[in-house]
Each structure stands twice: as C-alpha cells, then as structure tokens.
Amino acid sequence: MVQKKESSEKLAALFGLKIGNISAQLEETGREFFCADNKLMDDDEIADLSGEFVNLISGLLNSKDPLKRTSPQFHALEIFFSGLTQRMLMRGGNVEDVVRYAQQLQYSLISALEGDSGITFTQSRSVLLYFAQLFDELIMAVFRIYLNERENMLKAQEAELRETSTPITEIWDGVLTLPIIGTLDSSRTMLVMEALLSRIAKDHARAVVMDLTGVKNIDSQVSHHLIQMVRAVQLMGSDAIITGIHPEIARALVSLNIDLSGVTTRASLSDGLKEAFSRMGIQVSHKAS
Amino acid sequence: MAIPGLHLTRIGKGNYLLEPLRSMNIRDKGLLMQEIVSHVQQGQGTHLYYDLNGLPIIDQVYYDWLDKLARTCLAVNIKMICINMQPTAAFTLSSFLTRKPVFETALGIPD
Numbered sequence: 001m002v003q004k005k006e007s008s009e010k011l012a013a014l015f016g017l018k019i020g021n022i023s024a025q026l027e028e029t030g031r032e033f034f035c036a037d038n039k040l041m042d043d044d045e046i047a048d049l050s051g052e053f054v055n056l057i058s059g060l061l062n063s064k065d066p067l068k069r070t071s072p073q074f075h076a077l078e079i080f081f082s083g084l085t086q087r088m089l090m091r092g093g094n095v096e097d098v099v100r101y102a103q104q105l106q107y108s109l110i111s112a113l114e115g116d117s118g119i120t121f122t123q124s125r126s127v128l129l130y131f132a133q134l135f136d137e138l139i140m141a142v143f144r145i146y147l148n149e150r151e152n153m154l155k156a157q158e159a160e161l162r163e164t165s166t167p168i169t170e171i172w173d174g175v176l177t178l179p180i181i182g183t184l185d186s187s188r189t190m191l192v193m194e195a196l197l198s199r200i201a202k203d204h205a206r207a208v209v210m211d212l213t214g215v216k217n218i219d220s221q222v223s224h225h226l227i228q229m230v231r232a233v234q235l236m237g238s239d240a241i242i243t244g245i246h247p248e249i250a251r252a253l254v255s256l257n258i259d260l261s262g263v264t265t266r267a268s269l270s271d272g273l274k275e276a277f278s279r280m281g282i283q284v285s286h287k288a289s
Numbered sequence: 290m291a292i293p294g295l296h297l298t299r300i301g302k303g304n305y306l307l308e309p310l311r312s313m314n315i316r317d318k319g320l321l322m323q324e325i326v327s328h329v330q331q332g333q334g335t336h337l338y339y340d341l342n343g344l345p346i347i348d349q350v351y352y353d354w355l356d357k358l359a360r361t362c363l364a365v366n367i368k369m370i371c372i373n374m375q376p377t378a379a380f381t382l383s384s385f386l387t388r389k390p391v392f393e394t395a396l397g398i399p400d
Binding site for chain 1 (some may be wrong): 371372374375376378379380382383384386389390394395396397
C-alpha cells in the first residue's frame, strides 16, 4: 500500500514537471539517428523536431488524464510520430531508424527528467511502465504508417504496371492497337475494357486490333470478358480484330464453348493491321523504285 | 409532324436522324414505333440513325425498345443504325447481350 502510494506520488511528480528545458538533450538523440551518415535532416529540422516533441510530451504529462490513450494530447503525439515516419520514408530512410529513435527518445527522456527533477525514476516501476506503454503505442503508430505507406506504394506500382502493360496506341488515324501481355484476370480485363472504350469514344477509332500474342493463359471467366470486350467495341461502332491467339488459347476457347463466330481473328498483329487498313480503304505498299 | 419526346430530322436523301429527348416515354412503345416508322416511310427513308449520345446506360428495358424499333424498321425495309453509343452504355449492354443486336452500330453518321 505504501509502495503503491509512493509510485503514484512519483507519477504525480512526473506529471507536474516543467520539462521545457530538456529539448537540447533530445536534439542529440535526433542528430544521432537522422544527421549521421544518412543526412535525412539538417540541424534546424532536428531542433524543431525536438522542440515539438517536448511541447507535445509536456502537454500530455500536464493534461487532465495523462494515462488516457484517447486524449487529444495523446492523439497529437501519435500524429507527430506518424508524420515523422512518413517524412523519413519519403526521404529514403527506413522504419527501423524511426523505431530506434523512438526507443532512444524514451531513454533520453527518462534520463533527462531524472536529472531535472532529482527523482530516481529508474527505481520506480510505475514511471517506467508508463513510459514503456506510452512509447509502445507510439511505435505502433509508426508501424501503422509504415504499413500503410508500403501498401499505397504497392498499389501505385501495381496501377503503373497495369497501365504500362496495356498500352493503347493509335497506330494510324482511326486505328487503335492494344497488345495484351501477361496474364489476363477479370479485374485487369475490366480496366483494359474501360480504357479502350473511352479511347474509342475520344479518338473516334474505327478499328481496334487486340493482340493476344503475349497472353499464355486464359480461363472461362476471362474468355467471356474478352468476348464482352469485343462486343462492346462493336456496339460502339468500331471493328474489333483479335490477333495472335496461341493454339492453347484457341483450344481453351473451343473447350469453353466460346462463340467466336462474330469475331474477326487474324494470325498476327501485322495481318490484323492489314485487315483494319483494308476495311478503312487504306492501302499500304512499297514505294516504287 | 412532331412526335412527342423525340426529334426526327431528315438529314439527306433517305436518311433520318432520331434524337430521343428525356421526355420520351418508351412504355408506350407500340404507338411510338408506329409514328416513327410512318414518318420515315412517308419521307421515303431507308436509314434511321438513332443517336444514343445522351444515354449513359442501356438497360434491358431500353434494349428491348431499341430491338423492337429495329425489327419494325426492318419489316418495312428501313435499316436502323445506333450511333454515338457511350462507353458506359456499351459496357452495360455488352454484359447482358447474348447475340448480335438486330440494329447496326456506328461511331457517327457517315460522311
């Protein structure tokens, strides 16, 4: 009982501290992690960072309920660490540096507070536990941001890859080509269809040559999407020509009972282009010597 | 003669352009088809261009209307061509169509 009282008194003493003058000590920690070899921040930024952290932690310790995880002061600290993580990741730093910085910040803070108050916090479990819990939560915030950033980056890369793997090119006035490379899945087919139909409307394309030379596999759902794509192109008033169907794909289409009767197919992209040109009344020939 | 809910304009020898308005009521399709076909026939039209420009979606009900109108036109030797179909409309229509539509499609009115 006496010990519990002593612990809470130490916590109360901690919460009553004015810690505005310890930012200089925390700056050292920041320099160690972000100014050493990686040069992620300059001295001014470190000073701002330490000053902001001291203000936030001081606000939390002096708040109505410093133990409350849902308080605005605690939330502000979380945002501080989220922002720091985002900034470091954008500058090419890694999440480990931020986590180690947070841990080191905790030790520096305890040591600085001890020196400032004259109370030996290291002997007080309640104070150490408080800081451990507080910083665990902040480190969790760091990881949350890290994972979000990674996920966003992966999504952006995926979108970029999709865009580059289905380039729609106007190879001639009113003739679009769409070489499809890789595996066609339903979501990709939908994206390709959306992009293609918008392009037809925009360019008033009269013929579309879809080249499947780079497609190795096709399943039932995708083949239906492919036929749907051809039908949609025809409905818009353009001619759809499919080229480069591998024998395996042809076999798969037949075994899946896909009706290709209304679809124009040609062996190669060049044959497909010739067909498109001939439908448009264009004749491409060698220059007479 | 004006038909309520649409504009029907002669655009050259034998060609008619049908521009549906928002007020067009396709529930009363029987009468509407009769009026359109009769108007085109009186003008000795052979081609009816149906402008789908302002139509973002074509559902089953609207497709049935287009299908019936095209069949009626075919019965009196008028070819119906749907023009300016929007990408979203083409997408929705292609998702439930099981066979080639009776009407033809084109990007616009040919030069």
